[in-house]
Amino acid sequence: MKTKKFMKRIIPFSMLAAGLILSSCGNTNDTTDSEEAGNSGDVTLDYMIWNASGKDGMDAIARAFEEENPGIKVNVQVTPWDQYWPKLEAAALGGSMPDLFVMHSQEVAKYTEGDVLLPLNDYIEEADIDMSKYPEDISEIYLTEEDEQLAIPRDYDTIGLWYNKEIFDEAGIDYPDETWTWDTLLDTALELTDEKNEIYGMLAPVNNQEGYYSFLYQNDGYVLNDDKTESGFRDPNTVEGMQWYVDLSLDHGVSPTAAQFADNDRMVYFQSGRAAMGTFGSYQASTFVRNEYTAEHIDVAPLPKGKTNATIYNGTGNSIAADTDHPEEALQFLGFLSSEEGQRIMGEHGTTMPSHEDARDAYLDAYPQYNLEPVLIDQLDDAVIKPYSDKTKMWSDVENDIILSVFSGERTMEEAADDMVTGVENVLSTE
Numbered sequence: 001m002k003t004k005k006f007m008k009r010i011i012p013f014s015m016l017a018a019g020l021i022l023s024s025c026g027n028t029n030d031t032t033d034s035e036e037a038g039n040s041g042d043v044t045l046d047y048m049i050w051n052a053s054g055k056d057g058m059d060a061i062a063r064a065f066e067e068e069n070p071g072i073k074v075n076v077q078v079t080p081w082d083q084y085w086p087k088l089e090a091a092a093l094g095g096s097m098p099d100l101f102v103m104h105s106q107e108v109a110k111y112t113e114g115d116v117l118l119p120l121n122d123y124i125e126e127a128d129i130d131m132s133k134y135p136e137d138i139s140e141i142y143l144t145e146e147d148e149q150l151a152i153p154r155d156y157d158t159i160g161l162w163y164n165k166e167i168f169d170e171a172g173i174d175y176p177d178e179t180w181t182w183d184t185l186l187d188t189a190l191e192l193t194d195e196k197n198e199i200y201g202m203l204a205p206v207n208n209q210e211g212y213y214s215f216l217y218q219n220d221g222y223v224l225n226d227d228k229t230e231s232g233f234r235d236p237n238t239v240e241g242m243q244w245y246v247d248l249s250l251d252h253g254v255s256p257t258a259a260q261f262a263d264n265d266r267m268v269y270f271q272s273g274r275a276a277m278g279t280f281g282s283y284q285a286s287t288f289v290r291n292e293y294t295a296e297h298i299d300v301a302p303l304p305k306g307k308t309n310a311t312i313y314n315g316t317g318n319s320i321a322a323d324t325d326h327p328e329e330a331l332q333f334l335g336f337l338s339s340e341e342g343q344r345i346m347g348e349h350g351t352t353m354p355s356h357e358d359a360r361d362a363y364l365d366a367y368p369q370y371n372l373e374p375v376l377i378d379q380l381d382d383a384v385i386k387p388y389s390d391k392t393k394m395w396s397d398v399e400n401d402i403i404l405s406v407f408s409g410e411r412t413m414e415e416a417a418d419d420m421v422t423g424v425e426n427v428l429s430t431e
Helices: 014-025 030-040 052-068 081-094 121-126 136-141 165-171 182-192 208-218 236-250 258-263 266-271 282-289 292-297 327-338 340-348 357-366 378-382 392-407 413-428
Strands: 043-049 072-078 100-103 159-164 277-281 298-301 311-313 317-320 383-385
Touching: 043 052, 043 081, 043 327, 052 072, 052 282, 052 327, 052 340, 072 327, 100 327, 121 327, 136 383, 159 165, 159 208, 159 282, 159 311, 165 182, 182 236, 182 277, 208 236, 208 277, 208 311, 208 392, 236 392, 236 413, 266 277, 266 292, 277 282, 282 292, 282 298, 292 298, 311 378, 317 327, 327 340, 340 357, 378 383, 392 413
Parallel strands: 043 072, 043 100, 311 383
Antiparallel strands: 100 317, 159 277, 159 298
């Protein structure tokens, strides 16, 4: 069940709403301020991102934009993920948000009320931005129920089966390809698991986006129903798919257990040559290429097929603060960020996969050592947007706590399913 989505209007939490009222009262002359700043000298825009490895690419976009727009400077700020959202929320409360920033599907619901984000519909029309150039599902994440676009897609990612060529070569086994099924994956993982040398055939950590979510959809299951009112763990296919994934460690022993992953992150296993295969997001290419071992010894293939083909995909967007002192300049930079030229610069630097369809080849060319095209392009036909709702963080925490009890062997997924449904749907009912 693919879940096509819209962003539902919500009543924001009271503190954010109160802060937005205050901040909106203090910024009644944004256009005037912007014009005055432009007349008096350079305007500096702050653009906040969370990925330090992507700063070079975003700096390159900023410099290219500055060359075309004398008088406007762009300051790219990096705030790590764990600090990014508390900082942005505090800035919203205090009326001091950066002019532009990267928005995420998991967080955007908090910012759909109270005039926090600058509505972009008029600009998109005036600038003649062709939204059909971006994945529709990603655009819809940042679209309100009233069809107001609050972000323009920046990038997207899919999940692939990354594998260690050295381990496969030593065993004389052909590399994974688009013909693989779950049976092929398990049989190969069993053959490549080497207990004596502590090498695992497959990594199956407690990770939803890069781990078990894709397997649930491949088994004709789902995580949330279309209107975000029910948990997919009501469906036996979801339960079955989850148990199959868990059994890779608990029953078949081809993956480290949850306890072992607590001691050593999945990246440690993969980058030290102690795992033959693992499912990772396409955005991990920049991580793998900077590691001497994985830069040389790994590659990627599409995910194996279950009852059907499926891969989770997600994407970020670029938003503008509604209370920016420089709305015209911010819109100019947003337009450049979203253009084929700006997106191509981002792709050439290997920052992330551009959402703009005419710039995607630049990212593929940035990583010639990895076979990314079948994963990032061909898999789009079977891609399922990462499940989200207004309270994604809350119900995903419930989901994670219950699934941990299954990974630990305390109970089966079938035994835990009722608790999962109750816990997740209790959260959904409050939206």
